Amino acid sequence: MKTYLPPKFIVERDPERCIECEVCINQCTFDTHYYDAEDDEVRSREGTCVGCHRCVLFCPTHALNVRTIPLDYRDNYNWRPEFIEDIIKQAETGGVLLTGMGNDKGYRIYWDHLVLNASQVTNPSIDPLREPMELTTYIGRKPDKIEVDADSSNLKTDFAPQVRIEVPVMFTAMSYGAVSLNVHESLARAATEAGTLWNTGEGGLHPKLYQYGKNTIVQVASGRFGVHPEYLDAASIVEIKIGQGAKPGIGGHLPGEKVSADVSKTRMIPQGTDALSPAPQHDIYSIEDLAQLVHALKEATNYTKPIAVKIAAVHNSAAIASGMVRAGADMIVLDGLRGSTGAAPKIIRDNVGIPIEMALASVDTRLRQEGIRNQASVVIAGGIRNSGDVAKAIALGADAVYIGTAALVALGCCLCQQCHTGKCAWGICTTDLSLTKRINPDIGARRLANLLRGWSLELKEILGGMGINALESLRGNRLHLRGIGLTDTELEILGVQMAGS
Amino acid sequence: MTKSAYRNKDKRTVKIDAYGDTHRELNAKLRDAVSNGTLRIELQNVYGQRYIGTDLDKPVEIEIFGVPGNDLGSFMDGPMIIVRGNAQDGCGNTMNNGEIIVHGHAGDIIGHSARGGKIFIREDVGYRAAIHMKEYRDKKPVLVVGGTAQDFFGEYMAGGIVILLGLNLKEGEHHKARFIGTGMHGGVIYLRGSVEDFQLGKEVGVAELDEQDRQVLQKYVGEFAAHFGYDAGEILKHKFTKLFPLYLRPYGRLYAY
Structure with a gap:
């Protein structure tokens, strides 16, 4: 069938600069560049380019540029090119449209409408270069009250298991299979270096990475891939995945062609079969059932580690979160509307769920009202772009944040949204062995650790400017936030005042 | 551990009365018994305790009298559980x-x-x-x-x-x-x-x-x-x-x- 889809990108090749070295041909995984033997020339074809910039950045003479094609349809606010092209794609395939990465639609990003406070005159700001600043965060259930032995000054209260992280930023769940082993290793080593945690996602933990167990969160999801006693024992935290921001209520299908020999070893399924994660966990149809799995995992790990529960941020997250805490979760994770994915139905990614800022504010408020906020750490995910977002999230009530896309961007991701094709030219979201070696774990870990270092330094600057020297003083302290350009209802849900008030 | 070891007549049996125990208490007793090298456990008066045997990774034989609760032997790694009910x-x-x-x-x-x-x-x-x-x-x-x-x-x-x-x-x-x-x-x-x-x-x-x-x-x-x-x-x-x-x-x- 002839496709009616217009090319999305145009490749501009500067013939003056091109030395016909064919690097572009070798780097492109979408067959955009080719060698024309007849004319003895390296050329490009437009239709297949996805705009991943791999060729542009690897061209040794900077001969290439990639631009969106300015194919203008007749102006129509309702029938925008995206909708037209989606219909064409479906008319030609008859399938569910798949996509990768997070929601790219213009829903309001509340981080951009929140500003932080700083000290001026009436209280001194602190210079983090010369004074100690604490970002240390403990993940886990906190007691309702603390008792101290008067004679010895020792704590009498028994604490539930706590996991200490040095920076309130963790790497979110990305499974081996969705991303490559080299990405997993980069994340694990960077988390270890930075004193934070990375998350295996639901594809199991490769034997090579057990050594980073202390900095690992392992996931138990509906597919239960690679879940066995050593896997649970290896980790610092076990996370039950109920949902994911990019596809709330939807299961996952890792296509058989991505289930390579090594992925099959970790997932513990035969090579080449689809790894199907059912939409629900079939032992969880209620809060009571969730409590059962939480406690089964506590028993399976002999009460030595926090058990986390992750949900997608949806309309009644606050009530669900209350149930999760009461079900025994020691850490609850909210993954918002802009949370990313290796593959999700586009229609779900773009239309289901609520912004993480709203979910976080309402969950934190609800748990405080019910007097159970101390019983679980609250971690958010989905669209955190920089340390400013982190600081605002902490002020809105988060204990820590997860980053996924930001981490992948640090590794080279250009958000071309082709994760679901398995052809990632950056070698990130693929299990093709010829591509996965494009991520060198030595360099990957360095880039990720650098990112965390940069964000830590910035967070300390932000805290210092506010005149506080510990992240704990910012946590849930919404007085340090003001809103700009928000309605009264939005301000009320966020629990912040208008700038100027 | 082979089948014959399961069937070993000489192995020491520890009897545990589950009456009044929460699942946490009961599993703690099981862990204790198993870590002491017990090869056979008889659980009496089990009445709906969940997760029995969950954290056990040794080939111990556990005979349950009564009705064990949900998630019996979940995540279990090796034991043999016999439920008389x-x-x-x-x-x-x-x-x-x-x-x-x-x-x-x-x-x-x-x-x-x-x-x-x-x-x-x-x-x-x-x-x-x-x-x-x-x-x-x-x-x-x-x-x-x-x-x-x-x-x-x-x-x-x-x-x-x-x-x-x-x-x-x-x-x-x-x-x-x-x-x-x-x-x-x-x-x-x-x-x-x-x-x-x-x-x-x-x-x-x-x-x-x-x-x-x-x-x-x-x-x-x-x-x-x-x-x-x-x-x-x-x-x-x-x-x-x-x-x-x-x-x-x-x-x-x-x-x-």
Whole structure:
């Protein structure tokens, strides 16, 4: 069938600069560049380019540029090119449209409408270069009250298991299979270096990475891939995945062609079969059932580690979160509307769920009202772009944040949204062995650790400017936030005042 | 640990009275006993405590008197649990290795996502038994049900061997489960007796037994019969139907790229 889809990108090749070295041909995984033997020339074809910039950045003479094609349809606010092209794609395939990465639609990003406070005159700001600043965060259930032995000054209260992280930023769940082993290793080593945690996602933990167990969160999801006693024992935290921001209520299908020999070893399924994660966990149809799995995992790990529960941020997250805490979760994770994915139905990614800022504010408020906020750490995910977002999230009530896309961007991701094709030219979201070696774990870990270092330094600057020297003083302290350009209802849900008030 | 070690007559039996214990207290006692090298435990007065045997990774034999609660032997890695009574939901949930033998009925999602080990249920099981069981190389979970099952039997199965014997069905009576093997993409189901096409999920095919199937049945029906005092030969005389996944990738054609 002839496709009616217009090319999305145009490749501009500067013939003056091109030395016909064919690097572009070798780097492109979408067959955009080719060698024309007849004319003895390296050329490009437009239709297949996805705009991943791999060729542009690897061209040794900077001969290439990639631009969106300015194919203008007749102006129509309702029938925008995206909708037209989606219909064409479906008319030609008859399938569910798949996509990768997070929601790219213009829903309001509340981080951009929140500003932080700083000290001026009436209280001194602190210079983090010369004074100690604490970002240390403990993940886990906190007691309702603390008792101290008067004679010895020792704590009498028994604490539930706590996991200490040095920076309130963790790497979110990305499974081996969705991303490559080299990405997993980069994340694990960077988390270890930075004193934070990375998350295996639901594809199991490769034997090579057990050594980073202390900095690992392992996931138990509906597919239960690679879940066995050593896997649970290896980790610092076990996370039950109920949902994911990019596809709330939807299961996952890792296509058989991505289930390579090594992925099959970790997932513990035969090579080449689809790894199907059912939409629900079939032992969880209620809060009571969730409590059962939480406690089964506590028993399976002999009460030595926090058990986390992750949900997608949806309309009644606050009530669900209350149930999760009461079900025994020691850490609850909210993954918002802009949370990313290796593959999700586009229609779900773009239309289901609520912004993480709203979910976080309402969950934190609800748990405080019910007097159970101390019983679980609250971690958010989905669209955190920089340390400013982190600081605002902490002020809105988060204990820590997860980053996924930001981490992948640090590794080279250009958000071309082709994760679901398995052809990632950056070698990130693929299990093709010829591509996965494009991520060198030595360099990957360095880039990720650098990112965390940069964000830590910035967070300390932000805290210092506010005149506080510990992240704990910012946590849930919404007085340090003001809103700009928000309605009264939005301000009320966020629990912040208008700038100027 | 071999079968003969399980059966060792000399092994020391520790008796534990579960009356009044929470699941946490009971499992703590089990952990203690097992870490002391106990090879056989008798649990008396069990009344619905969940997660029994969850954190045990030694080949200890645990005999349960009473009714154990949900998630019996979930995540378990090696023990043999014998239940003198019924078991409830989630028995053998995500089990890794070991054996569960239930002298009675069992509830829903028996063997959910089990990755290894064997489960024998003398009577009936509830909904979605063997859901998402999976296998990898030599790790192949086995579920044998003596009675019949409810809907979605073997749903999403990705591996393992599931045998449904229907011994308590009357002459001419059929299994009533529908959606058998829905979403199945691995493993095998053997049904004693026949089922109508409408009872099967869209992703399963029906086949006659071959020699290898017969050997598998002989082995596991033999073990079932030995546990519960049946005559395996008598059971195996009856006609069996084999259900297998039609596709390794049941949903491969669902998407547009």
